[in-house]
Amino acid sequence: MDHQRAGDMGQAWGRVTGWLEQHGPDVLAALGGPGSRTALYEAELRMGLRLPRQMRQWLLANDLDAGRQPHSGSGLVALGCPGVVPGGGLLLGLVDIERVYFHKTALEETAPSGDGDCPSWRRAWVPILSERDGAYGKFVDTSTGAVGSWSEGSFPEVSEYVSLSAFFQDVADQLEGAPWGDRSGPGGARRLAPRPEDEPVRLWARANGYLVNDRGRVPAAVREAYEASR
Structure with missing residues (x-):
């Protein structure tokens, strides 16, 4: 099973880099060369966790931070690569992965979300994509290998995809050019299309200063505030 998953990761990432080679060579060049097993091991030690096999394979194929360090005074995401994920955000290399990881972990520990069953961040989550200020992004759950997302003001979506591949x-x-949505077969995404009945809630929430995701669950607190306003 591990070999099958590793092959899936190579095929999936190869599709991305193959498209960039033809249509976005500058973005492909920004992804950098192969990563370092030593750098991966040292990052794991600092974060106190073990990265999933697929994430290690991806970072060994391309670590865009390899040999680079952020400039003093740079933002939270200092070296991230835009232009890879159509939905937006910057793809992260090891340097930015650690910066965002420790930032999110410290925020949750100093100002807990107050919901023990649904915290805003867990130590097992490792970011792979982020806005420059860390307000939105995607992470890999190192305990399951699933990919989720966070957005300030909303509950995290803990399992948008069953794997990084x-x-x-x-x-x-x-x-x-293919549509996003549910995928069938082993390893397919479990990404749900937006429910039409949630759209008025999302529009009201954004108009009133709430941050909500385009997909997934609308936080209960936002829904209650929406109902109370009617």
Whole structure:
């Protein structure tokens, strides 16, 4: 099973880089060369966790931070690569992965979300994509290998995709012009289309200063505030 998953990861990421080679060579060049096993091991030690096999394979294929360090005074995401994921955000290399990881972990520990069953961040989550200020992004759950997302003001979506390879297959689908959505077969995404009945809630929430995701669950607190306003 591990070998099958590793092969899926190589095929998924190969679709992304193959498209970029033809249509976005500058973005492909920004992804950098192969990563370092030593750098991966040292990053794992600092974060106190073990990265999933697919994430290690991806970072060994391309670590865009390899040999680079952020400038003093740079933002939270200092070296991230834009232009890879059509939905937006910057793809992260090891340097930015650690910066965002420790930032999110410290925020949750100093100002807990107050919901023990649904915290805003867990130590097992490792970011792979982020806005420059860390307000929105995607992470890999190192305990399950699933890919989820966070957005300030909303509950995290803990399992949008069953694996990192499933996430990159969807990225490749969109780059190649195929619609995003549910995928069938082993390793497919579990990404749900927005429910039409949630759209008025999302529109009201954004108009009133709430941050909500385009997909997934509308936080209960937002829904209650919406109902109370009617």
